[in-house]
Amino acid sequence: MNSPYPHLFAPLDLGFTTLKNRILMGSMHTLLEDMPDGFRKSAAFFAERARADVALMVTGGFAPNDEGRLSEGSSVFNRADQVADHRLITAAVHAADSKILLQILHGGRYSRHGALVAPSPVRAQINKLAPRAMTEADIERTIEDFARCAALAREAGYDGVEIMGSEGYLLTQFLVPRTNQRDDAWGGSLHNRQRFALEVVRRTRERVGADFILMYRLSVLDLLPDGADWAEIVATARALQGAGVTLFNTGVGWHEARVPTIAHMVPRGAFTFAAARLRGELSVPLIASNRINNPAQAEAVLARGEADMVSMARPFLADPQFVRKAREGRADEINTCIACNQACLDVIFRDQLCGCMVNPRACRETEPLPAPVRTPQRLAVVGGGPAGLAFATGAAQRGHHVTVYEAAAQLGGQFNLAKAVPGKGDYAETIRYYARQLELLGAAVRLNHRVAAQELITAGYDAVVLASGVRARRPDIAGIDHPLVLDYAELLTGQRPVGQRVAIIGGGGIGLDVAEYLAHAEPNQDPARPDIDAFLQMWGVDRQLGARGGLLPEPVAVPSARTLYLCQRSDGLPGRGAGMTTVWAHRLTLQKRGVQVLTGVEYARIDDAGLHLLVQGEPRLLAVDNVVICAGQEPQQALFAALQAAGMAVHLIGGAREAGELNAVRAIAEGTQLAATLG
Incomplete structure (x- = not known):
């Protein structure tokens, strides 16, 4: 069968090994690895994606030493007795015919513990703690720690490592004068500022040998006024290539940058132009990243020659089956990441387990799947918003006979309002996903139908789920x-x-x-045809890459x-x-x-x-x-009392149960949970 995405599913020869397609599942901080029994849970997380044909994936960041931890409880990989835990992950991924890299990440001045270090004692704007300047002995020891971590990764069965040199972490901090104010051999000239990253790569390559993937995540746009300029980025990439890098992953923006890079208001593929420009300067493969969330878009990036691979991270939270569905021509069945951040990044920064708004099962793969029902029930769902759609889909998947009543002309509920907001057009993808699932599962959907209590009572449903949403207060x-x-x-x-x-x-x-x-x-813009230039101009990003940090001297005015x-x-x-x-x-x-x-x-x-x-x-x-x-909002519960009085089993979920702040994470989770347990 001919693939609808020939570039995306072409193999990539790295010389000593071959990747079966051009899709990288990028690193994500999920906090799984920091939990009790975290390696078993991480193994299940990665294996589920590996079984669906992801070619290459990257773990969350592991620090090479205690100073590099992001917080007191963050994971470190620096001892031989830790190898066995990591083998749980690599064995599970290899059994599914995929490859996995360990990300080595040193937080530098972004670390949130008392022992943080950096090239210079310059506090980050997003951290209350100031770092201690590294001594030359610290630097030498840390280089050795990176190399030892990579060697341990090889022993644990990883196919390679990703060295995190982007987003403003330690290696990036050495590269730019705003955070490297040293006057010794590790600071000052570009040659000296590059030295730490180059020594890390050289030492690592020496330790792991030639037949081990060494991926370097390089910042192609710092998005800071005093960040690296383009000539420095190219020079650094070429030097790293010569030091032994197998392929480059690209990163955009330091964490303290005041330009959004992965949120929903960022147009799809807004930053691939920088990856495309760097690709022409290198002889090893390069990966594009940031706001790539569907196979057609990924295929277009590759077809235009902007990159050799594409990195997608959160799309694999939303749908572990992303790659298989794309390969089989079922892209309309993909549960698309809408870059809402609400159940992933927002919770991670509160030190809570990562999840996904549109896929509550993400990072909970060791929990048992809902079992098919022995005796299917006839269920009515009143309201086709996020809560109702999540319930209806889950219940139909278990074998229940489901009918959805929606008063409006289309499914979606509050997501139809959200998708009208500029930058939130991807919310339509969630509606599309659920509508397609209900079609495949044979659920009945009645639009333009404001159902009355007596109609539900007369129909004799086994249960009614009220997901009737909210009204504006x-x-x-x-x-x-x-x-x-x-x-x-x-x-x-x-x-x-x-x-x-x-x-x-x-x-x-x-x-x-x-x-x-x-x-x-004109607020309504098709997310598949984003106005990237307007976004870059508004946020002052220099598409010509002529200024330090990739920023224009003054953003273009965008009056209301x-x-x-x-x-x-x-x-x-x-x-x-x-x-x-x-x-x-x-x-x-x-x-x-x-x-x-x-x-x-x-x-x-x-x-x-x-x-x-x-x-x-x-x-x-x-x-x-x-x-x-x-x-604010008020719940719509008009049918509840009448249905209860008639003796019907009735359940309230989503906004109909509790309005408060509109909370789609809770609404979809409630619908999913009720579907898993009802009947």
Whole structure:
């Protein structure tokens, strides 16, 4: 059978070994390796992806010594008695005919423990702790620690190592003057600043031999004002190639950079241009990364000659079967990563186990799969939003007979609102995935059908699952029913037009989304055809790579298409309740677009003149054309009492159970869990 993605599924010859396709599952911090019984759980995690034909994968980062740990409890691989644990992982991956690398990561000044070290005692903006400057003895010992870690990896059965030289970790810190202020043989000139990375690679290659993959993750865009310039990046890559690198993986942005690189507002493939340019300078294979999330896009990157492989990490949280589905021409069945960050990065930075919004099973592969039911039940699902879709899919997979009732003309619920927001178009992928699963499973879907309690009672279902979602809450403000007022759902579904001057009541996550929507003259953009140039210009990224760190001297101005006021009762920054790894980018976006943020607000009334406020106690009139309400939600539970009174088994999930902040992670998890246990 001819592959629909011939470049993606072509083998890659590395000389001493061959990769069966061009897909790398990049490194992710999952915290599995730091848990009790973590290596057995990690082995199951990697094996499930390996069985689905991933050619090459990389573990989470292991420090080569105690100083390099990211935190007190982070994993270190520096002793022979640890080899047996790692063999659990390599044996499981090799049994599934895949290859795996150990990532060696030294946190440097990003480490969050008392013994952190760096080239110079320069504190990172994202770390409260300042590092100690490494002595020459520290440097020599650390180089040896990298090489010893790689040798232990070989003994443990790994096919190679990835040396983490990107994202602002220790090796990157040696390369740029902002973090390397040394005046000895390890600092000053580029030759001296490169020396640490080169010695790590040389020593490692000497220790592991020629027939062992040595992948180096190189920062191709630091996205910092004083980062490396392009000539330095090329020179460093060439020197590393000569020192023994088998292939290069590319990284974009230090963790302290103020440019989003992997969140949903980043267009697909926004940074492959840098990988493409570096590829022409090298003779070893190069891998493109960042916001590549579907096989057609990955195929296009390879077909254009921008890279020799593509790296995808979180897409394998969303769907372990990604590669097999692509190879078999079933891309429409892939559960696509939507780069929401909510169950992966947001929880990792709180030192909690990684997960995935759209795949609650991610990182929990040792838990038993739901068993097929012995006696199928007839189940009604009221509401085709995330919770209802997750339940309906899971229940149908177990063998239940499922009917989904959706009052709207399409499935999706709140995700239909989310996908209308610029930068969130990928939310449509989750709707597509569930709709396709329900089609394959033979579940009945009734759209444009606002089902009544009596209809459900008469139909005699064994159980009813109410996933009827939420409605926008209308706060108690004089004039709240004035014609110029609309709620966020009316806005995002296009039911009501808005004027050029708009006040937004509510500064939480929905308020930020509405401000972003209103700031665009034409907000709806197909994520498959992203405007990468507009994104790069807005965030000041130099596509020509002429400036240090890949940043323009001044970002291109991107004024809002409307005059916007974002109002919130509380003091402090807007975005309470939004994801911790993305909210800073949302706030910067509002700032760049000139959205006026008003805090400490009391709402007086709404009338023909506009919105009357007290701002920090001072009266103010916002003479606006419209007021958009983003002041929370209320659950829709209208059917619950009638169904219970009729003696029916009825379950509430998602927003219908608890509105609060819109929480799709909880909604999908609740739907999945109920499907696994009902009947």
